[in-house]
Amino acid sequence: MKNPRRYEPKPLFLERMKLLFPDKKDFNSYLEILKKEPVRSIRCNTIKISPEKLKKRLEKKGWKIKILFENFPEIMIVENELQPGELGRALEHLLGYYYIQEIASMLPALALNPKEHEKILDLCASPGSKTTQMAAMMKNSGLIIANEVKFGRIKILASNLERCGVMNTIITKRDGTALCKRFKQKNFLFDKILLDAPCSGEGTIRSTPKTLEMWNIKTIENLSKLQKSLIASAIEILKPNGELIYSTCTHAPEENEEIIDFALKNFNVKIKKINLPIKTQQGITKFKEKEYSEDVKYSCRVYPQLADTEGFFIAKIQKLK
Amino acid sequence: MIPLKFLKKNEKEKLLKKLNEQFGIKEIPWEIARLGKERIILFSGDISEKEIFELDDFARIEGIGLYFAKEQNEEIRLSIEGSQLLKNQIQKNIFELDEKQAEQWMLGQELNIKTGKKGFLIMKFKDDFFGTGKASENKISNFVPKSRRLKYKEAKIEE
Numbered sequence: 001m002k003n004p005r006r007y008e009p010k011p012l013f014l015e016r017m018k019l020l021f022p023d024k025k026d027f028n029s030y031l032e033i034l035k036k037e038p039v040r041s042i043r044c045n046t047i048k049i050s051p052e053k054l055k056k057r058l059e060k061k062g063w064k065i066k067i068l069f070e071n072f073p074e075i076m077i078v079e080n081e082l083q084p085g086e087l088g089r090a091l092e093h094l095l096g097y098y099y100i101q102e103i104a105s106m107l108p109a110l111a112l113n114p115k116e117h118e119k120i121l122d123l124c125a126s127p128g129s130k131t132t133q134m135a136a137m138m139k140n141s142g143l144i145i146a147n148e149v150k151f152g153r154i155k156i157l158a159s160n161l162e163r164c165g166v167m168n169t170i171i172t173k174r175d176g177t178a179l180c181k182r183f184k185q186k187n188f189l190f191d192k193i194l195l196d197a198p199c200s201g202e203g204t205i206r207s208t209p210k211t212l213e214m215w216n217i218k219t220i221e222n223l224s225k226l227q228k229s230l231i232a233s234a235i236e237i238l239k240p241n242g243e244l245i246y247s248t249c250t251h252a253p254e255e256n257e258e259i260i261d262f263a264l265k266n267f268n269v270k271i272k273k274i275n276l277p278i279k280t281q282q283g284i285t286k287f288k289e290k291e292y293s294e295d296v297k298y299s300c301r302v303y304p305q306l307a308d309t310e311g312f313f314i315a316k317i318q319k320l321k
Numbered sequence: 322m323i324p325l326k327f328l329k330k331n332e333k334e335k336l337l338k339k340l341n342e343q344f345g346i347k348e349i350p351w352e353i354a355r356l357g358k359e360r361i362i363l364f365s366g367d368i369s370e371k372e373i374f375e376l377d378d379f380a381r382i383e384g385i386g387l388y389f390a391k392e393q394n395e396e397i398r399l400s401i402e403g404s405q406l407l408k409n410q411i412q413k414n415i416f417e418l419d420e421k422q423a424e425q426w427m428l429g430q431e432l433n434i435k436t437g438k439k440g441f442l443i444m445k446f447k448d449d450f451f452g453t454g455k456a457s458e459n460k461i462s463n464f465v466p467k468s469r470r471l472k473y474k475e476a477k478i479e480e
Binding site: 048089091094095096117119140141142143144145147154157158159161162163165166167168169170171172173174179182183185186188 | 351363364365366367368372373375376379380381382383384385386387388400401402405406427449451468469470471472473478
């Protein structure tokens with residue numbers, strides 16, 4: 001069997017990443033961390049148990065638990081070695097006391113900061129990591145519409161929502177763009193929207209090295225079109241002053257800054273700064289021959305080597321009155 | 322169209338009466354609805370019933386709220402989440418598992434044990450609620466879904 005860490009990056013991928021890391025030292029530390037397995041991070045499901053209680057329980061099992069951020073005690077790392085699959089097989093996981101989630105993947109919901117009684121749309125929701133995180137942040141109140149277009153992925157979404165005791169959510173199955181159009185026709189508007197868009201997944205190489213083998217530039221170009229269509233439709237159903245988080249788990253500027261630039265140039269929106277609990281880099285304003293609005297720099301690039309996470313991109317935009 | 326029917330006040334009272342008789346549960350502060358023939362769900366979302374059906378018209382609802390219980394032969398069987406959610410109210414028909422039984426239970430095995438009771442029992446180990454089992458003369462039947470079971474023989478539930 002092929003060693004899962006042995007997939008070779010394609011030359012074009014490396015060339016593009018070099019443009020993102022002009023400093024050779026940064027580029028090398030990026031390549032270095034790709035060889036390292038990601039840390040074992042979990043999120044305490046505060047709908048069911050407090051972080052203190054969970055930590056105590058897991059430590060009693062002999063696990064070494066570290067709470068990473070004082071302000072977010074629900075985010076934990078299991079520092080000791082575990083058997084393959086042990087995190088998912090543990091009783092505490094089966095009972096819904098925690099969710100296995102990469103730290104970078106927890107950031108979009110933190111940036112959106114859904115409040116109790118708000119109406120939220122999670123446009124591309126499966127497998128439900130961010131939906132369950134938001135439901136916990138909202139203390140199971142307000143409303144979340146969790147949409148997923150693929151039938152096969154609805155099942156896993158529903159099963160994760162159930163395991164986590166989520167009660168404030170409706171699952172829908174529609175193409176994201178079409179769904180937003182229907183919401184607009186019905187004047188069904190949202191306080192906040194999470195658009196965690198389908199993407200080429202360059203940020204997930206540490207956990208899924210096979211991404212390197214599957215990578216190709218055509219996919220990025222096609223996804224960029226889909227992402228523009230999704231953000232354009234989503235902005236239309238935000239309430240005035242409503243906020244949208246656009247996130248991907250990729251580094252490709254065509255899927256990130258280009259989408260935010262498109263939104264800023266075509267809609268009555270502004271970009272807002274985000275405070276995240278880990279080190280990030282600002283969005284870029286130029287890639288190859290393309291130049292983006294200066295404000296795009298307020299988006300956040302999460303690079304794996306900066307805080308020992310996966311890679312992500314997060315931007316917050318607000319609809320103006 | 323989603324086979325969803327929210328319970329009216331009198332239907333909710335009837336269900337609560339059963340829950341009270343079976344488990345001592347007196348109050349459910351959320352909307353209760355029937356989904357299909359047997360499933361009962363709890364929903365805390367801030368949206369009217371009318372809006373839900375409008376939404377279903379154009380967005381095809383695939384799921385709503387939390388699966389909480391099933392009604393079978395006029396008796397209520399709580400799901401794992403149902404038992405966890407209402408654990409502070411549950412006072413009757415509780416079966417306290419010991420460590421070995423808890424492990425067997427979460428492996429999906431029935432317990433060969435005489436409880437002297439017949440019908441649904443809440444399965445509990447220390448602070449953990451594992452849903453409901455059905456007691457008959459010599460055993461308690463297990464309803465833990467496959468996806469929620471411990472999956473290995475050496476499974477160990479910690480004291």
